[in-house]
Amino acid sequence: MSAQDEIKRLTAPDIFARKGGEPIVCLTSYHAHTARLVDKHCDVILVGDSLGMVMHGFETTVPVTLDMMILQGHAVMRGSKRALVVVDMPFGSYEASKEQAFMNAARVLKETGCGAIKVEGGTRMAETIAFLVERGVPVMAHVGLTPQSINTIGSFRAQGREEAGWARIEADALAVAKAGAFSVVIEAVAEPLARKLTAAVAIPTIGIGASVACDGQILVMEDMLGLTPLVPKFVKRYGDLGPGIEKAVADYAAEVRARTFPGPEHVYPMKGKKV
Numbered sequence: 001m002s003a004q005d006e007i008k009r010l011t012a013p014d015i016f017a018r019k020g021g022e023p024i025v026c027l028t029s030y031h032a033h034t035a036r037l038v039d040k041h042c043d044v045i046l047v048g049d050s051l052g053m054v055m056h057g058f059e060t061t062v063p064v065t066l067d068m069m070i071l072q073g074h075a076v077m078r079g080s081k082r083a084l085v086v087v088d089m090p091f092g093s094y095e096a097s098k099e100q101a102f103m104n105a106a107r108v109l110k111e112t113g114c115g116a117i118k119v120e121g122g123t124r125m126a127e128t129i130a131f132l133v134e135r136g137v138p139v140m141a142h143v144g145l146t147p148q149s150i151n152t153i154g155s156f157r158a159q160g161r162e163e164a165g166w167a168r169i170e171a172d173a174l175a176v177a178k179a180g181a182f183s184v185v186i187e188a189v190a191e192p193l194a195r196k197l198t199a200a201v202a203i204p205t206i207g208i209g210a211s212v213a214c215d216g217q218i219l220v221m222e223d224m225l226g227l228t229p230l231v232p233k234f235v236k237r238y239g240d241l242g243p244g245i246e247k248a249v250a251d252y253a254a255e256v257r258a259r260t261f262p263g264p265e266h267v268y269p270m271k272g273k274k275v
């Protein structure tokens, strides 16, 4: 491959520069093989801490550890070439102090090779975000519904449904933008508020359940593929892979039980091409 053919990976500044421009396509991925598929179509791959619920079956994202995020972040980097890979900082890895946040964010950047990290929280995280950005850590922020706060907010309900709650979320978005975040995820807020936030901040807003009035969108991949049993109401299913997988497994099980499972003569040489 010549130097010209090499695929240049998108960076946090590239995504920042897309404010108000072509919509930014983001999706989660936790594995090398799905990252390879997502990479062809998306600008940002988020290794979200939603992996705790999606891959591991936890009820919330709270039990997710830094080591889990690093392992999957590394896998996604191996599977992708072009998209900016952002790795979520899990609950407990960044809130205690800005120094704790830097030490753990530096570990994530060094050990995965990803291009940015994401932290939840607005005004309360602004000082930490500024500290990280000043020290070379690109930060995607996350306001509105912040799932890591489940034990204090009580449920995964939409935020800012009443106009009275808008000011706090707007202050959060403005604070993270001022602190130097290169983009901000806005989760589960009503369209008029998403529109207001997108107009108010100079960084791209990435919506999840926050209407089209954002600079980009993100979904949890397994949710939009129909692979998770329970999804938020706003999720559109672009695929329904569950029944396909179940049928393939059932066909395989039937062949094994009927002793019609193909022998080695059907298996070697390897089929397909190396990816």
Ligand code: KIV
Binding pocket: 028, 046, 047, 048, 049, 050, 051, 088, 142, 185, 208, 218, 219, 220
């Ligand atoms: O963890 C995650 O997947 C996320 C997205 C839902 C934005 O934070």
